[in-house]
Amino acid sequence: MPDAPLNIADASFDLIGIDGDDTLWHDIGNYNLTEEKYRTILSAYCDLENMGDILLKTERKNLKIFGFGVKGYTLSLIETAIEITNGQIKAEGIQQIIDLGKEMMSGSIDILDNVIEALELLRPSYKIIVITKGDLFHQEAKFARSGLTHFFDGLEVVSNKDVQTYGALLSRYKIAPENFLMVGNSLPSDILPVLELGAWGVHIPYHTVWEMEHSDKDISDISRAVTLDNLVDVPNLLLGDK
Amino acid sequence: MPDAPLNIADASFDLIGIDGDDTLWHDIGNYNLTEEKYRTILSAYCDLENMGDILLKTERKNLKIFGFGVKGYTLSLIETAIEITNGQIKAEGIQQIIDLGKEMMSGSIDILDNVIEALELLRPSYKIIVITKGDLFHQEAKFARSGLTHFFDGLEVVSNKDVQTYGALLSRYKIAPENFLMVGNSLPSDILPVLELGAWGVHIPYHTVWEMEHSDKDISDISRAVTLDNLVDVPNLLLGDK
Numbered sequence: 457m458p459d460a461p462l463n464i465a466d467a468s469f470d471l472i473g474i475d476g477d478d479t480l481w482h483d484i485g486n487y488n489l490t491e492e493k494y495r496t497i498l499s500a501y502c503d504l505e506n507m508g509d510i511l512l513k514t515e516r517k518n519l520k521i522f523g524f525g526v527k528g529y530t531l532s533l534i535e536t537a538i539e540i541t542n543g544q545i546k547a548e549g550i551q552q553i554i555d556l557g558k559e560m561m562s563g564s565i566d567i568l569d570n571v572i573e574a575l576e577l578l579r580p581s582y583k584i585i586v587i588t589k590g591d592l593f594h595q596e597a598k599f600a601r602s603g604l605t606h607f608f609d610g611l612e613v614v615s616n617k618d619v620q621t622y623g624a625l626l627s628r629y630k631i632a633p634e635n636f637l638m639v640g641n642s643l644p645s646d647i648l649p650v651l652e653l654g655a656w657g658v659h660i661p662y663h664t665v666w667e668m669e670h671s672d673k674d675i676s677d678i679s680r681a682v683t684l685d686n687l688v689d690v691p692n693l694l695l696g697d698k
Numbered sequence: 699m700p701d702a703p704l705n706i707a708d709a710s711f712d713l714i715g716i717d718g719d720d721t722l723w724h725d726i727g728n729y730n731l732t733e734e735k736y737r738t739i740l741s742a743y744c745d746l747e748n749m750g751d752i753l754l755k756t757e758r759k760n761l762k763i764f765g766f767g768v769k770g771y772t773l774s775l776i777e778t779a780i781e782i783t784n785g786q787i788k789a790e791g792i793q794q795i796i797d798l799g800k801e802m803m804s805g806s807i808d809i810l811d812n813v814i815e816a817l818e819l820l821r822p823s824y825k826i827i828v829i830t831k832g833d834l835f836h837q838e839a840k841f842a843r844s845g846l847t848h849f850f851d852g853l854e855v856v857s858n859k860d861v862q863t864y865g866a867l868l869s870r871y872k873i874a875p876e877n878f879l880m881v882g883n884s885l886p887s888d889i890l891p892v893l894e895l896g897a898w899g900v901h902i903p904y905h906t907v908w909e910m911e912h913s914d915k916d917i918s919d920i921s922r923a924v925t926l927d928n929l930v931d932v933p934n935l936l937l938g939d940k
Binding site for chain 1: 763764765766767769770772773776777779780783785786787788789790792793796799800803804833834835836838855856857
């Protein structure tokens, strides 16, 4: 039996999982844009200095009840608006917030640079699926509207990206962890749990990190993980010398 | 090759799918209870004679944007409240509506009569999964809290129960339609699409039907479908003479 490969370029992958939000398409920017419009709605009522902190606190609390996704986020926006305006927000303002949520649910999908080039290079050599966290209905809709479906063998929407979830998914696909590569922008969601399973990870940081996805971990000394700038560097790394 | 079985008791099943809401556990009752409390909140503001129609109209419109589930339903409750009170509802009332949604998300799971007995009888002879529609996070939470997980080989949460969804699921499980039985309370979601695929269906009507799941179809003359009173009649039918 040969030694296990120490280098990602020498590993052999039966399945590549790629994250959706902020790895294939822009996402956090939509939240930031929504929050700008939200501030405009609320600015008629009160000072917004602590708005970000109150919203984050509400989101954290509600995440346990509602899970990830735009619908729970919209409910958190409404609760925060009630709290921060001391109950003075009018029904009209609440409706405007719901309309912001609807805009997010049905907005256009803005694919990141070089994603199509990367997928065109990877597609002939690998089985590839999207593994994305959040709201089933919304993630399916985004995937369908992305124009990327023909590059993938499937879409897996999960409610949480933890070791158990990845483990169950790999055993359903009958893939050994050492033959699985996960690519994504979030260390705690896309990289750390798959490394714990014995799989490989490519971290492609997005220029903004969601507060809820911050991590102090450093993967620079882990041999089964690598940090790259752009999705197109994945085929360059894996297929570079083939 | 033997003739295809004409009778469900003679068919051989490699997989049984069972619906969750109102098949394994009570669900629509929670919506009805929520709507009673909702009426109490709104009754301070206006006449509620047309409330049901306006809510249903809002739900239908929002279903295309938000999909099925409690979070979208809660947003529809808020929109309906704004409309029906002509914008007079106060922030306090909106917060009470959000709290109703939170109650629904985290409420206890009320298992239907004879479900456990039925699953105990079926479990030794069949591979069984729950196939349920709606919000991924909420359905996973309900399944986990139901105390029924050990009876099942898995949970599949789907955004829509149509022919395409069931077809994709069966091919992922490598099950031929003629060896698949779906059990559920909804004709349009649980029975009609699987019959169209060539699979078998057991319809177990719940005493209340959600407006969105009404169907005028009659399955009494379809040989691959049968209507039973209770889930425990399924093992009685399948295992009765074995």
